[in-house]
Amino acid sequence: MKCDTIIIGTRSSKLALWQADYVAARLREAYPELTVEKRLMTTKGDKILDAPLAKIGGKGLFTKELEQAMLAGEIDLAVHSLKDMPTEVPEGLAIAAITKRADPGDAFVSNRYASLAALPAGAAIGTSSLRRRAQLLHARPDLTIRDLRGNVNTRLAKLDAGEYDAAVLAVAGLKRLGFAERIREVLPQQLLLPAVGQGALAIETRAADAAVRERVAFLADAGTTACARAERAFLARVEGGCQVPVGVYAQPAAAGIAVEAVIASLDGARLYRDRVEGAAADAAALGTELADQLLAAGGLDVLHELGLLLDRQ
Incomplete structure (x- = not known):
């Protein structure tokens, strides 16, 4: 059974588009005869930006609408940041491949301070992650942690507008979007352990769609997959x-x-x-x-x- 066209569902943020384009390019390179299309979609996590992630549901906020479109046959696969995926995949769907992991670290970003240690007491650091909040406060209980939502570009814009003294974002996302120079410090894992799957991409398909699963199988990295398990x-x-x-x-x-x-x-x-x-x-x-x-x-x-x-x- 062959598939001649694959439709990739993706959110419209620049990072989500980078991820979809990366997988699309790899598929076209491996299968020159294959037609690969993108369909832009909006998720609940993209719409609700004025509340903390933990309060509005956390996991699944950036995947549910894409998964529903897959089950309805409107798209063939979705490319997610693995860290955004719930641990339970909906019935009828499957993670067909987990890509080789990029840098899993968390980046300290600031226009005024060179490192986390350089932040003065009471400085405001932005993050939407409970994981980052808890570990940062363990290391620096004197800091003020303030919620920071939005895509990578939006978060950097808020930092540049002076709303925060610093922010913590994923190293992989910053590098993928060409913002490596914004990283002042990659926070050591002794201070801040990453999120599950951080740095890896997950390709989700219909479980029964053997043709699409076969097409994307070459993108799987065995070592990263074992670590992700x-x-x-x-x-x-x-x-x-x-x-x-x-x-x-x-x-x-x-x-x-x-x-x-x-x-x-x-x-x-x-x-x-x-x-x-x-x-x-x-x-x-x-x-x-x-x-x-x-x-x-x-x-x-x-x-x-x-x-x-x-x-x-």
Whole structure:
């Protein structure tokens, strides 16, 4: 069974378009006879910009409309930042490929200060991520964390307008859009563990669409896929469907794969961190094991308190 045309559904932000164009170019390069088209769509996360991500649903905000269009047969695949994808994929859909990971780090961006350490007490740093908020406050409880929503260009524009002293954004997104020079410091993972899948792209298709799945299979990176399995298994164990202040990162190690993760209270006062190593074939089990360790160490209490706090807001 062959497919002669593939329609890629994408959000209209510059980063989403870069991601879709990247996959489209790779497909055209691999299959010169293939027609690849783009269809621009708008998601709930694109429409609601005046509320924190955690309050309006967190995961799935940037994927649901694309997934509905796939199930309806209007598009054939979607390219997501893996970190934006819920751990549960809707019935009838599947992640057909996870690409080789770019830099998974978080970038400190500021027009006035050279590093996080250089920020004075009380400085306002912008981020929409509970993960970043909690870990930043653990390292610098004297900072003021303010919500910063919008696409990469919008966030940089708000920073340039003087609304914040600094902001934290994903290194990969900045580099993909040509903003590498805006990075003043890549924050060390000892201070700030990344989000699940940060830096990798996920190509989502209909589960039963063997022809499209076959076309995109060459884009999959085995090492990144194994690491993503561990990270997503960790998140699936602790998440409960909403955005939570956790960081997790898996990478190759002597034993096969090493997974490190953190669960922190929203104010950063309590932080639980640990790591496990094991065979890459056991990636998902390792992620689950690490989640259980951190939940038992005190992470479960933190997440319960966070749920009550968000319900009251």
